Amino acid sequence: MEEVDVEPTITNIPAISDGKHMGFAWGPGDILVYETRYKASGSGCSFIHEIRKDEDIYSPILRKLFNESHHIFVGLQTIREDLPSKRDVNAQLVRKNPHSVFYSDIHFITLFSGTILTLICFLLKVSILLAIELIWNLCEVLFIDAAPAGSLLLHLLDWVRLHKADVDEKAREVLQSESPAEHRDYWDVVVSYVLQGRLEEVRQMLVKQANLQPAARSMYKQMDTLLSKMPFYNPGGTQTLTEFDVKWRHWHEEVDRCLQDNSFASNRHLELICKILLGDEDTLLDHKELLGTWYHFLVTRLLFCHPTVKLTELHYYAQSCMTMFLDSRSVPEPLDNILLAAFEFDIHQVIKECSIALNNWWFVAHLTDLLDHCKLLQSHNLHFGSNLREFLLLEYASGLFTHHSLWQLAVDYFDHCPEFGRVYLELQIERVPLETERKALKVLRVCEQRQMSEQVRSICKIMAMRALRNNRLGSALSWSIRAKDAAFATLISERFLQDYCAKGTFSDLDLIDNLGPAMLLSDRLTFLGKYREFHKLYGEKRFREAAKLLLSLMTAKIAPQSFWMTLLTDALPLLEQKEVSHQSYLERRVTAWCCTLFYIIFKSHYSIHCYC
């Protein structure tokens, strides 16, 4: 992203003096720094500091957000190419009441938040998330719904109402009081409703006031009539835009006439409402605190001056409204710039401003992905559109990877980055700490599903090595088999055999008995498996089969030299068994010959007395 305008952030590190050298080491998700002096000696330094980015992927609120957006992201990727319209994309997005994500967490957090500081940080997070929601909804209205004139204003009204629900809080308070019409906030609520175009509510509120002032009844009746007659465009209806426009102008003129006639002159509140209905700028600007923001001012102004506004006309109004609303002293803030860029349809600028303003890549990555899927990035002449999307998704997913469980979400994001997704995944999945066998198996499954054979081998080897160091031979063997590491399997089989020689028994019998075709991985392993089989047969008194097996072990030359003595020792009692002795002459001869052969070779290497 173009970030040329922004100065680098400075983070101060305590306990390191200004001017002393600073050493560092990269870690997963953090960087360690410490005081040092290169090419010099000096007094000891005390501390190593762990520095992290502000992303705070460990926050419980963000956790839920990451999970939900992951769900939406994956759904979006699987939309078929031939689904043409943006509406279909929209249908895929789960448009819940966005506040539901946060409110459940608010109760949880307020119950458990310890310090004020935690609560403040929480509130900051919430305010950022609300801002993100504001931006996201606006992008949906402008870029995805992209409604024609008439409907556009209705969508914008919805957007403002959704993000300015404090009016309802106040209204509830007023209505629940003893005498609502005399409540000090009564007129504020009425005016707020007018500003949001919620004229039904206005009329209901005014009835209460009218009841208190019987003398002014006719004036209130007149206002009520005006309010009830304000035309609102009906997109599903039979009325054309032109017809609506004509009707609206007539109504507008009627309201103007009322004002000129001084119909409401004796009641300043009603006159105020009349002026607002006419879209009088000065009156609107007099009520900045009730409007709250310049974009509310924009939508209200459009509602009462130009309800048939088109998408392409928005930017002109947006810029002038922002200028009028923010007085000369205040500077537009990042959120203002983002919204303005959206109104100006400068998608690239929206993305750029968002990535500067927001610490976490989450929002920008998902927004860009969404716009890319709606084919909006291309249509706005960003010829590197899909690469920008990938760049942002890779950043976001890499950030998730350092978390002990969110890394699993990140995998899906890498899967949908065609250029670099795989290599990023290969690089980062190797680094996932394998604290338990269960976790190792989870990681392995991800690698095996994607045919990442080198990573599979490496992880299995690491686990095998760890098991071996801790003398868990069975575990080490099964990991080596999974790694298809013949050399290591040989090594471990040797250890098994050594153990047997020392103790006279095998450990991990279950594993050795059930090797199956894995036995063929290495000669030594095959020998181990077959030798154990020999023991089983002997134990079951199936001497003939045992003898046959022993013979094959001797002749196959897979027996390690160190084991020949043992094999010989095993052979001797067999020869005395009746069953064996009833074998064919030939077999007996061969058996005897082998024993002799072994004996000779053995004796030539070791000077041991034979007790044959």
Next chain:
Amino acid sequence: MFVARSIAADHKDLIHDVSYDFHGRRMATCSSDQSVKVWDKSENGEWHCTASWKTHSGSVWRVTWAHPEFGQVLASCSFDRTAAVWEEIVGESNDKQRGLSHWIKRTTLVDSRTSVTDVKFAPKHMGLMLTTCSADGVVRIYEAPDVMNLSQWSLQHEISCKLSCSCISWNPSSSRAHPPMFAVGSDDSNVTYGGKVQIYEYNENTRKYAKAETLMTVTDAVHDIAFAPNLGRSFHVLAIATKDVRIFKLVPMRKESTSTGPTKFEVQIVAQFDNHNSQVWRVSWNITSTLLASSGDDGCVRLWKANYMDNWKCTGILKGDGSPLTGSSGQPSAMSTVLGSSVQSSQNALNGMSAGSQKSQHLTS
């Protein structure tokens, strides 16, 4: 960025190197107090020192971990002209309960006649190979042919670089498209001749390392050098700490079929930053090579990032301010500073939150 945690290192002298293990759960520190300490990270993120022992008879300059495929193995190098290899021994069960482990020396490498300035393991696909470089200008590559017997190491290559060496870096790429390659930096301070960075490449036919490239434009002393993780690119990226931070791109040029010499490279400088004002002592890449960190004479650590269009700029500075360490661990900086007060005004009325929003405005000012 914020300080998440501060660990009391407890070395009696300057720390010269800190090294994370492959999975980021353990760390090793080495110091002028001639010892190495190993730290383990518990599940709640706290660091515990699980071993501390004297390793050399001089300052220990660097410490590095082998890949976990080879077990728990460390290498250290020192002013005492030696490098050593250490292996962790699985201890008695009561040791484990007390959270202690033992490391024993497997071998000492005594070939160098001067201070050994850097020690690095080669990429794991090459086997268990250790590389050292010394002030006497020699790079030595050792191999342990039997991974289960770490006391047997053989000196496979001895490469004379003619200039005093300060740092080495292996190209981490395991792609078959390029042979094994490493870069050596020299801290020789005579600026009349260039070539303070040399690149060596392994030749399958001669079974030796041959010099493939010398970066003649680097004339000042080089203190650190780092190849970036490869990410499937066909070219290599190398960062250098000298009197400034420099990032080079090495593009292999197509070899003729008859050529048996080392690969020829096209060397391009991608970025150069002199923000540290004087000497740059260390450079290092993060795991995905999206961030480069550098440390310099100005006492700062700077973070460099390339944007989508491959333009590099500084995105963060870590600076010592000499303030005393507070007892608590850090909190993220006020995140709303960037979004400003318009956020507060557009905030939904969460009951009774007006007091809260005033407090957060205080933080933003």
